[in-house]
Amino acid sequence: MSTFAGFERLRIDERDDRLTATLSHPATRNAIDQQMVSELHAVCAYLEAQPKVLILTGDGGVFASGADIAQLRERRRDDALAGINSTIFDRIARLPLPVIAALDGYALGGGAELAFAADLRIGTPSLVMGNPETGLGIMAAAGATWRLKELVGEPLAKEILLAGRKLTADECLAIRLVSSLHEPDDLMAAAHDLADRILRSDPLALRLTKAVFHAPAAAHPLVDTLAQATLFESDAKFERMDAFLAKREARRAEKQRAAEADTTKEKPHD
Numbered sequence: 001m002s003t004f005a006g007f008e009r010l011r012i013d014e015r016d017d018r019l020t021a022t023l024s025h026p027a028t029r030n031a032i033d034q035q036m037v038s039e040l041h042a043v044c045a046y047l048e049a050q051p052k053v054l055i056l057t058g059d060g061g062v063f064a065s066g067a068d069i070a071q072l073r074e075r076r077r078d079d080a081l082a083g084i085n086s087t088i089f090d091r092i093a094r095l096p097l098p099v100i101a102a103l104d105g106y107a108l109g110g111g112a113e114l115a116f117a118a119d120l121r122i123g124t125p126s127l128v129m130g131n132p133e134t135g136l137g138i139m140a141a142a143g144a145t146w147r148l149k150e151l152v153g154e155p156l157a158k159e160i161l162l163a164g165r166k167l168t169a170d171e172c173l174a175i176r177l178v179s180s181l182h183e184p185d186d187l188m189a190a191a192h193d194l195a196d197r198i199l200r201s202d203p204l205a206l207r208l209t210k211a212v213f214h215a216p217a218a219a220h221p222l223v224d225t226l227a228q229a230t231l232f233e234s235d236a237k238f239e240r241m242d243a244f245l246a247k248r249e250a251r252r253a254e255k256q257r258a259a260e261a262d263t264t265k266e267k268p269h270d
Contacts, residue, residue, distance in 0.1 A: 007039050009024065009035050010024065017195075018054070018195050018199070019052050021040070021043050021056055021057075023059065023063065024059040029060070031065050031111075034084070037088050040091075041088055044088070048096065051095070051097045054099045054100070055099075055100045056102065057102040058103075062105040066108045066109030089116075089143050090117070092114070096211075097206055098119040098206065100120045100121070102190070103115055103121060103129075103178065105124070109132060112130060112131055113147070117147065121178045123182075124187055126184070130166035132166075134161070140161055144160075151177055152175050153175075202237075204230075204234055208230065212227050
């Protein structure tokens with residue numbers, strides 16, 4: 001039986017080197033409810049055991065309109081202390097290989113926080129991002145209060161979190177919250193192209209780079225040095241560097257042959 005059999009909120013498409021999880025619950029505009037959280041945990045467990053690039057996207061011209069308000073209405077103190085959304089978003093952020101969020105339409109509230117947990121974000125011209133939680137008498141408690149500050153800077157993060165500012169697609173691009181914009185029909189092709197570029201690199205080098213990038217400041221530079229020491233002993237390092245040097249030597253030899261041929265052509269005949 002498939003690992004993802006019985007999913008009700010996610011549609012899964014898996015390839016050898018990547019997995020696409022599409023948020024798919026049109027009735028709530030892909031609101032993040034407990035069922036979706038459970039399914040995302042199952043995806044994370046799978047990718048922790050079998051690392052692949054993860055692409056997150058949404059059905060119906062919407063990424064995620066937020067958390068499920070009906071469920072939030074019934075949650076109490078102990079539910080908040082359980083960190084239902086923050087736990088899964090942190091797990092996604094810590095996946096071994098990069099996570100790409102392909103965003104169309106609304107990415108609000110919990111949907112925005114899910115996008116913030118990704119390593120890379122791309123979007124469409126209809127993208128709108130924001131965290132309107134305080135208007136509902138709660139706060140953005142699943143990563144926005146600290147991830148957003150790191151992504152866009154403190155002044156803009158406060159405007160989004162405290163004054164309810166929503167960002168348009170062009171604004172997201174201008175501040176590099178998304179790295180590129182694409183028409184809806186081209187969004188997934190662009191996401192896969194980005195995944196292709198990532199996956200041209202060595203998987204272990206990717207994993208260690210991501211891990212070191214997110215290490216606390218006090219861990220540097222020791223963690224960098226230890227990770228590099230591991231990579232310096234890897235078979236992939238020698239194979240990839242040997243291939244690079246061989247190609248460079250071949251290019252030099254070709255240039256030398258071309259130069260000698262030109263010299264022969266230019267030499268005057270007796």
